[in-house]
Amino acid sequence: DVKVTQSSRYLVKRTGEKVFLECVQDMDHENMFWYRQDPGLGLRLIYFSYDVKMKEKGDIPEGYSVSREKKERFSLILESASTNQTSMYLCASSLVAEYNEQFFGPGTRLTVL
Amino acid sequence: GQQVMQIPQYQHVQEGEDFTTYCNSSTTLSNIQWYKQRPGGHPVFLIQLVKSGEVKKQKRLTFQFGEAKKNSSLHITATQTTDVGTYFCAGPGYGGSQGNLIFGKGTKLSVKP
Numbered sequence: 001d002v003k004v005t006q007s008s009r010y011l012v013k014r015t016g017e018k019v020f021l022e023c024v025q026d027m028d029h030e031n032m033f034w035y036r037q038d039p040g041l042g043l044r045l046i047y048f049s050y051d052v053k054m055k056e057k058g059d060i061p062e063g064y065s066v067s068r069e070k071k072e073r074f075s076l077i078l079e080s081a082s083t084n085q086t087s088m089y090l091c092a093s094s095l096v097a098e099y100n101e102q103f104f105g106p107g108t109r110l111t112v113l
Numbered sequence: 114g115q116q117v118m119q120i121p122q123y124q125h126v127q128e129g130e131d132f133t134t135y136c137n138s139s140t141t142l143s144n145i146q147w148y149k150q151r152p153g154g155h156p157v158f159l160i161q162l163v164k165s166g167e168v169k170k171q172k173r174l175t176f177q178f179g180e181a182k183k184n185s186s187l188h189i190t191a192t193q194t195t196d197v198g199t200y201f202c203a204g205p206g207y208g209g210s211q212g213n214l215i216f217g218k219g220t221k222l223s224v225k226p
Binding site for chain 2: 031033035040041042043045048050056090092094095096097099100101102103104105106107
């Protein structure tokens, strides 16, 4: 079974802190994605990566950066956390092709105080 | 930009009643995927539709892809409490050949026993 794991289920940080969210997949998928999920807004794509060291901005990249140094690992970085970044963050992976399903991790509930 | 609209946002049904959620795109889709997210869980892939007019069934769930490949629906017959959750449709996003998806905002289904 494909497994996507995220470093934390719950995280509480203070405004201005640098925050790292890590995602690891074990199925050799080329694509990896970071979404945030907020009530009423659905899943919004922050960044995605289709290869090591490659990244593409999604719909809401402002305030975030990403890193993909290894194929299995995709990190989301909040350089200076703000309260409006309090959200559920979901990582996903897939094979690179138009018709492939995405496999999601369990999510990280981030609260910024 | 490309959008995937999903209605209704919420649906409350009595156990045993039917349920339908609708998905509409502003552009023709090469395929559409459906996901289910249980309360407290993460989105899980249900199915993918590719052909114009395609109909697929999974037990009590029926998925349809419109003739023009701009709309889709998910119908659940005789809902059960296990159907509770949020159902998302998703179509290929920009750079669609890379596997990027645009998600609808989801329909949250609650089922009263």
